[in-house]
Amino acid sequence: MPQLNGGGGDELGANDELISFKDEGEQEEKISENVSAERDLDDVKSSLVNESENNSSSSDSEQTERRPQPRADLESYEKAREYFTEALRRQQDGGFFKSPHYPGYPFLMIPDLGNPYLSNGALSPSARTYLQMKWPLLDVPGTAALKDSRSPTPGHLWTGTSNKVPVVQHAHMHPLTPLITYSSEHFSPGTPPAHLSPEILDPKTGIPRTPHPSELSPYYPLSPGAMGQIPHPLGWLVPQQGQPMYPITAGGFRHPYPALAMNASMSSLVSSRFSPHIVPHHPHGLHQTGIPHPAIVSPAIKQEPNGELSPAANTKSPVPTKKEEDKKPHIKKPLNAFMLYMKEMRAKVVAECTLKESAAINQILGRRWHSLSREEQAKYYELARKERQLHSQLYPGWSARDNYGRRKKRKRDNKTDSTPEGNKKPCVQYLPQEKMIDSPASSHGSMLDSPATPSAALASPAAPAPTHSEQAQPLSLTTKPDRHHHFPLLSKPSSSSCTSSSSSSSSQPTSSSGRQSTPPLLSRPLPLASLHASLFSPPSPFHQAAFHSHHALFQSQPLSLVTKSAD
DNA sequence: ACACCTTTGAAGGGT
DNA sequence: ACCCTTCAAAGGTGT
Numbered sequence: 001m002p003q004l005n006g007g008g009g010d011e012l013g014a015n016d017e018l019i020s021f022k023d024e025g026e027q028e029e030k031i032s033e034n035v036s037a038e039r040d041l042d043d044v045k046s047s048l049v050n051e052s053e054n055n056s057s058s059s060d061s062e063q064t065e066r067r068p069q070p071r072a073d074l075e076s077y078e079k080a081r082e083y084f085t086e087a088l089r090r091q092q093d094g095g096f097f098k099s100p101h102y103p104g105y106p107f108l109m110i111p112d113l114g115n116p117y118l119s120n121g122a123l124s125p126s127a128r129t130y131l132q133m134k135w136p137l138l139d140v141p142g143t144a145a146l147k148d149s150r151s152p153t154p155g156h157l158w159t160g161t162s163n164k165v166p167v168v169q170h171a172h173m174h175p176l177t178p179l180i181t182y183s184s185e186h187f188s189p190g191t192p193p194a195h196l197s198p199e200i201l202d203p204k205t206g207i208p209r210t211p212h213p214s215e216l217s218p219y220y221p222l223s224p225g226a227m228g229q230i231p232h233p234l235g236w237l238v239p240q241q242g243q244p245m246y247p248i249t250a251g252g253f254r255h256p257y258p259a260l261a262m263n264a265s266m267s268s269l270v271s272s273r274f275s276p277h278i279v280p281h282h283p284h285g286l287h288q289t290g291i292p293h294p295a296i297v298s299p300a301i302k303q304e305p306n307g308e309l310s311p312a313a314n315t316k317s318p319v320p321t322k323k324e325e326d327k328k329p330h331i332k333k334p335l336n337a338f339m340l341y342m343k344e345m346r347a348k349v350v351a352e353c354t355l356k357e358s359a360a361i362n363q364i365l366g367r368r369w370h371s372l373s374r375e376e377q378a379k380y381y382e383l384a385r386k387e388r389q390l391h392s393q394l395y396p397g398w399s400a401r402d403n404y405g406r407r408k409k410r411k412r413d414n415k416t417d418s419t420p421e422g423n424k425k426p427c428v429q430y431l432p433q434e435k436m437i438d439s440p441a442s443s444h445g446s447m448l449d450s451p452a453t454p455s456a457a458l459a460s461p462a463a464p465a466p467t468h469s470e471q472a473q474p475l476s477l478t479t480k481p482d483r484h485h486h487f488p489l490l491s492k493p494s495s496s497s498c499t500s501s502s503s504s505s506s507s508q509p510t511s512s513s514g515r516q517s518t519p520p521l522l523s524r525p526l527p528l529a530s531l532h533a534s535l536f537s538p539p540s541p542f543h544q545a546a547f548h549s550h551h552a553l554f555q556s557q558p559l560s561l562v563t564k565s566a567d
Numbered sequence: 568a569c570a571c572c573t574t575t576g577a578a579g580g581g582t
Numbered sequence: 583a584c585c586c587t588t589c590a591a592a593g594g595t596g597t
Contacts, residue, residue, distance in 0.1 A: 333590045338575035342591060350593095358592040359573035366574040384576080400578045404588055 330406065331398050334391040337380035338369055 335343070342365050349361050349368070369377070391398070 333577075333588095335590060336576035339590055342574075346592070355594090357572080357594045359571085359594080361592080361594095362572085362574040364574090369575070381576090388577080400589070401580080403590085404579090406589080 330403065331391075331395050333400050333403060334387040335384060337377065337384040338366075340383050340387070341365065341369055341372075341377075341380045 342362065345365055345368065346358075346361055349364050350356065353361070353364070355361055355364075372380075
C-alpha cells in the first residue's frame with residue numbers, strides 16, 4: 001500500500017496532510033507538502049463545487065411525503081447502508097482516523113464559518129450527536145460499545161459519506177455558497193470542515209448543539225435548497241433517491257418517522273451486543289423489527305407489486321423475477337473497504353473533475369486509494385470489517401454465493417479468450433509506460449494489509465511501514481507474475497485523473513489475482529478539456545485566490561490533464 | 568431497458 | 583495454498 005510518505009511514517013493520523021497522492025509521480029515523496037496542498041486544493045475545490053449543488057434535488061420530496069412508511073426500496077436500503085456505514089465510521093472516528101486539518105480550507109472557507117469548534121476538534125458531542133442525527137435509530141449509547149475507545153479525542157468528525165450528490169459544476173458558485181448550502185459532499189472524509197458538517201449548529205450562534213431527532217426540522221429548514229442536501233437522518237428508512245431528502249415542505253418536517261419507534265431494536269442491531277440469533281433471516285429484507293436493512297434488496301419490495309406504497313413503482317414493469325429471486329430477498333454483499341471509500345470519495349472526485357463516468361472516476365479513486373496512508377485505509381478496512389460483521393449477524397446464513405447469477409455474466413468473462421483489444425474500443429493509455437514498469441502489481445497490496453482489525457493494520461507486521469517508492473508497492477506480495485502486466489495499457493493520455501493522477505503507478509491492472517483480464521481501458525476519451533477548465537479556471541475570484549495560494553501545488557502536481565487534450 | 572466499464576476487496580469454489 | 587470468478591457501488595455510455 002501506498003503509504004507514501006516516505007519518511008514520515010511516524011506521524012500517523014495526525015498528518016494526513018503528509019500523505020501524498022502518488023499519482024503523479026514519485027517525486028511526491030519529496031514534495032509531500034505540495035501534495036498535501038494538493039489535497040487541500042482538492043478538498044477545496046470539491047467543497048466549492050459541491051456546495052453549489054444543491055438545489056437540485058428535491059424531486060423526491062413529493063414522493064417522500066407520500067411514502068410515509070419506510071419502504072424497502074432499493075434506494076432506501078442503500079441509503080440505509082450508507083448511513084449505517086457512516087454511523088459506524090463515526091463511531092470509530094474518534095479512533096484512528098483523524099481528519100486532516102485541511103490547511104487549504106482557510107483560503108476558501110469563509111472565516112466566519114470557521115467553526116472553532118471544528119478546528120480544535122472539539123466537537124465531540126458530536127459523534128454521538130451526529131450519529132443520532134444521521135442514524136437516529138441507533139441507540140447511541142448502546143452503540144458506543146462499538147466505539148473504539150482508542151481515541152480519546154474525537155477530533156473532527158469525519159463526516160463522510162457521500163450520498164450520491166448531484167454534482168454541479170461550480171462555475172457559478174458564489175463563494176459564500178458554502179455557508180448556506182450543505183451538500184452531503186461535505187461529509188466526505190476529505191472534507192474537513194466540521195463546520196460544514198451536518199452537525200447541528202445553532203443558526204444564530206453557530207454553536208453546535210445536540211439535537212434530538214425531533215429537533216431536526218429546525219435545523220434543516222435553513223434554506224430550502226439546503227434542505228435538500230442534508231441527508232435524512234433516517235435516510236434509509238425514508239425513500240430518497242440518493243438525494244436530498246428532505247422534501248420537507250414549508251411546514252417543515254412533517255415526518256414523524258414512524259420508524260423512530262424502533263429505536264431500541266435498531267440499536268440492538270447495531271450494538272455489539274447484538275445477538276445473531278435474534279435476527280432471523282427475513283424474507284423480505286425486513287428485520288424482525290420491520291426495518292429493512294440496507295443490504296437487503298427484495299425484488300418484491302423493490303417492485304412494489306402491490307403498489308400500495310408507491311404508485312410510481314407500479315408503472316415499472318417488473319423485472320422477470322426468477323424463482324429464486326422471488327423466494328429470497330436479495331441481500332447485497334457488504335461493502336468492502338474500497339467500496340466504502342469510493343462511496344465517500346466519489347462525489348468529491350466528480351466534483352474535481354468534470355468526469356462523470358464512473359469507470360474513469362473509479363480509476364482515479366483506485367489510485368487515490370493506494371495513495372491513502374495506512375491509517376486511512378485501516379479505517380476503511382475496519383469499517384468494512386464491521387459492516388461484514390453486522391451483515392453476518394443479520395444474515396447468518398447468507399453467502400456471497402447467493403448472489404451469484406443475479407447479474408448477467410459479464411462480457412469480459414466470456415471473452416477471456418478473445419484478445420483484449422478485440423472488442424474494446426480504442427484504448428487509451430492511462431499510465432505512462434514507465435510507470436507500468438515500476439508499479440508492479442501493487443494494486444493489491446492493500447489487500448494484504450487488509451487487516452482483520454485496524455490495529456492489526458497499523459501494527460501489522462505484514463504491513464511494514466510503507467516504504468515508499470512506489471507507494472504502491474506495499475508488500476511485496478505479489479509475487480505472481482502479472483500476466484497482464486504487459487498489457488498495453490491503454491493509452492490514455494495523460495490524465496485521467498483529475499487531480500492527479502493519471503499516471504499513477506499504483507493502480508495497475510495488475511492484479512495479483514489475475515482478476516482483471518484486461519488492462520484498464522478507457523474507452524471513451526475523458527473530457528479532459530472540461531476537466532482542465534474546472535481545475536484551472538477558477539470560477540470566481542475567490543477560487544482564484546485559493547488557487548494561487550496553492551500555486552506551489554500546481555507546480556508539483558503534474559496535472560497532466562492540463563496539457564492533454566481530450567480530443 | 569439494460570449491459571458495459573472501471574476500481575479494490577471479500578468470498579467461495581475449483582484445482 | 584493458490585487461482586479464478588463473481589459481486590459489491592456508481593453513473594455515463596453504448597447497444
